[in-house]
Amino acid sequence: MFIVWGKKAVYKKLGFVADFCTICRCAQPFLVRRIGMAGHVYYITVGEGELVGYDRTCQACGTSYTADAARYQSMAKKQAPLAELMRKTFPGFAAYWADRLSLEEKVKSSPMLLAAEERKSLLREAFLVLSPSVEKRFASTHMDKEVGFAVLATIGLLLAVPALTRVVAPDQAEVAVLVAMAAGIVLVIWQIAVSGRRFMRRDVVPLLAKSLNPLRPKKEEVTAILAELKTHGHKIGSKLKVADLLDGLKPARVVLAA
Ligand SMILES: [Zn+2]
Structure with a gap:
């Protein structure tokens, strides 16, 4: 046994x-x-x-x-x-x-008056604190609710298509099932492929924004930190898109500007 x-x-x-x-x-x-x-x-x-x-x-x-x-x-x-x-x-x-x-x-009180090194280490720190949760997330395949919906949709397709084909075009039943199966597989694979970026946008960016906003980071600063983390093998450096992070930072910038 x-x-x-x-x-x-x-x-x-x-x-x-x-x-x-x-x-x-x-x-x-x-x-x-x-x-x-x-x-x-x-x-x-x-x-x-x-x-x-x-x-x-x-x-x-x-x-x-x-x-x-x-x-x-x-x-x-x-x-x-x-x-x-x-x-x-x-x-x-x-x-x-x-x-x-x-x-x-x-x-x-004055984030722009911090010494350059102090500022850089404060900015980098937020990414390093969140890095372990990103490593853990990408260590295995995860199913978020969108992947779950894709699986349910595939099951629905596989149930509905044969029933429908029997009525509409009985001689095409086998082809219809194969097409439905292929469409379902593509849907699930696509949702798994984009779920990583979704996790970064939904779970990581809001926390980074919370920590970074008081420092009013510039695009060049976060771009340089992400590149540095990527070089050192941190997944947060490769999985996080600069554009997604800047999107997350925007609302607070508007408030700060108001
Ligand atoms: Zn906290």
Whole structure:
């Protein structure tokens, strides 16, 4: 008998803390999880596995970071107002993030006066924070709802076409089914092919826009960063179209100009 076994990551929710989010550019509530690697048989694991680390996910924007659990005084079982959460879980927040918070003040008040290197590293940082989620997305084939609709449409075609052909042109039934099948396959393949760009536009661009807009990035700056990331093998550099990113940045530019 063939037995499926191996190791798999096991996530355990530990609680909520307050910490700094690079995408939101401020303090936010986070959910902290313990990550363990446990042996599995048919993907069923027992226990929490050997500790490999922790992650924290911003409850405002959904971005995940690796976490240092020792940083927190405690973890709250439930979400609470941010000030209360900070007092209970990370009272040293202001001191720990002092340099970063003063840099964020500069970003807010005069982003164009930041030193060139400071500005470049702040811009690049947002892409690097989001890079792991892009790597994960493109590591396997994903079905979003549009791909699901294409599969349903194909099934619908394969049911409707033979029934229709039997009535209209019974001698063409086989050809009609083959044409319907080919059309369905083309539709599904096309939707899978464009789903990557859809993910970038829908899930990545809004987060990048949120983080980059306060810096009022120029087209040349984001183009150069994407090229650099692509050279270093980051998928975000090759999968993200500059035009899609600039489209996402536009609304805030209009607000800033108003
Ligand atoms: Zn956030």
